[in-house]
Amino acid sequence: MVSIAIDGPSGAGKSTLSRRLAETLGFLYVDTGALYRALGLYALRRGVSPSDPRGVQELLPGVGVSLAHGPGGQRVFVNGEDVTDAIRAHDVSGAASDISALPAVRAYLLDTQRAFARAQSVVMDGRDIGTVVLPDADLKIFLTATPEDRARRRHRELLDKGACIDYETVLRDLKVRDRNDEMRAAAPLRPAPDAVVLDTTGNAFEMSYKLLLGVVKGKLASCSTEYSTE
Secondary structure (H helix, E strand, C coil): CCCEEECCCCCCCCHHHHHHHHHHHHEEEEEEHHHHHHHHHHHHHHCCCCCCHHHHHHHHHHHCCCEECCCCCEEEEEEEEECCCCCHHHHHHHHHHHCCCCCCCCCCHHHHHHHHHHHHCEEECCCHHHHCCCCCEEEEEEECCCHHHHHHHHHHHHCCCCCCCCCHHHHHHHHHHHHHHCCCCCCCCCCCCEEEEEEECCHHHHHHHHHHHHHHHHHHHHHCCCCCCC
């Protein structure tokens, strides 16, 4: 099995780039951020603050979060309900950031995430994949960009989905999430010591993907097993 860990802050392009990379390599794509979004959505729906450790911990025994993969890509389920689209709402982003800071939540999801990498070759993205979830990953990449650049991308994405929100709000919320992710006690956001850092500021998607694929090709070329990257 080959495991590729891709970490980075919100809006760095992890999901789209990782999904494309997994398709190219024929690996399983695992978006771990979707798991935290799913739990954040569940807490909001149940009227529990995602930052309330006791309230969230009491919810965990009654919630089942799972991923399913098929021709349409990754689908996310909470207690059997497909919430793939619902977890992308703007308010769920903040909930995901708050709930991901809780040690009980991270412990709850750790085995679920690792199980994917034990079963087959994966491209897994998140905030702590290279540092905590898959510390022995074959390749660790940290994707980043300036807050302003990431906010512009996220703002365009939200507008394309029909959301009514201004850029300044997106930028402010993104900076808050960055601070929360970097300062949390449990698995803070940071590059693994052996991670390759890729800054995609100002890049169009294809340029960022070219940089990412170049790094991956170099790594796979050094492995004894051959993988097609064409």
